[in-house]
Amino acid sequence: MLRDKARVTVNMNGPYTVYGNLPLNVKEIIRNSAGEASGWSVIRRYPNQRIYTLCRCGKSRSKPFCDGTHDKKGFDEAETASLKRYFEQAEIEEALGISLADVQSLCAASRFCHGAGGIWNLLEKSGDPKIRKIIVEEACNCASGRLVAIDKQSQKPIEPLLEKAISLVEDPIEGISGPIRLEGGVELVSHDGKQYETRNRITICRCGKSKNKPFCDSTHVHTRFKCKYKK
Ligand code: FES
Incomplete structure (x- = not known):
């Protein structure tokens, strides 16, 4: 059934919808003794859900999930990224x-x-x-x-071996939150049904400010995006 296929769709002026019972976790960048980014650690796992919506405007009060705030804030959702492989x-x-x-x-x-x-x-x-x-x-x-x-x-x-999952990137070295990471070959579909290349790892914007949507372009670093997770 299409609703059970592991994929993420971008909604026009709205959130990402995640289908296929994909695990959702928070993953942080860890550092070595020299203070350099050196690996990943899962710091939180959410209970499994068949379908869920993730905020992509950066304004939800129920982060990482969408609470409908995008409608009130006039979020500019335009997908400007290339569909090239x-x-x-x-x-x-x-x-x-x-x-x-x-x-x-x-x-x-x-x-x-x-x-x-x-x-x-x-x-x-x-x-x-x-x-x-x-x-x-x-x-x-x-x-x-x-x-x-x-x-x-x-x-x-x-390529690293990655299970199909969705990770929310945290960057404690910089004291900021990063993008949403699609791992293990999760499909990504644009708001008008076009398919981006399916890759082992991609990062999509959740601060709402990328100029290369739906992908992250590092703007969250300059805007100091910080996600407060709902308990
Ligand atoms: S999360 Fe929006 S630019 Fe990186």
Whole structure:
């Protein structure tokens, strides 16, 4: 039945509707001893619901769920993102043993790529297998899948293993909340029924301010978006 298919739809002037009994959790970015973003930790799990609506204007008082506030605040919901596939848009940086694909417009500012001197600097030393491992870790942690490492030998993208789920990103290092993360290949459908590429990880805006809707474009960092979760 279509209503049970795992997917997220964008509603015109309204929230996201999540179908398919998808688990919902809050996931925070954790840091290493150097204070750099280094991994993920689930800090809250919501009871399963077959269908639910998530706020995408940033104004609901029942966050993360929609409470209808968007109707009163004149929320600008326009979807401006490209429907092109990731690898049609990506710039590819070639290095020894590895390549790095990058679609900058998808950046959700999770900053894993800043670790160990920065992923672009690490590419220059990628002849060293230990450095290659760090590059792959950083790219796989990238919240939005802006960055994807590609194995040079197989020419295959290297992706983290993710179960189908919806995660609400928290960034305690910056003291802010981030986007909604669709994990494990959850479909995303526009308000007029067009399908965005289904990917292992994507991040969609929940602060209401992205210029690349429905995707997050890091604007939440500048606006200091903070989600107060309803108990
Ligand atoms: S949540 Fe990132 S720009 Fe809105």
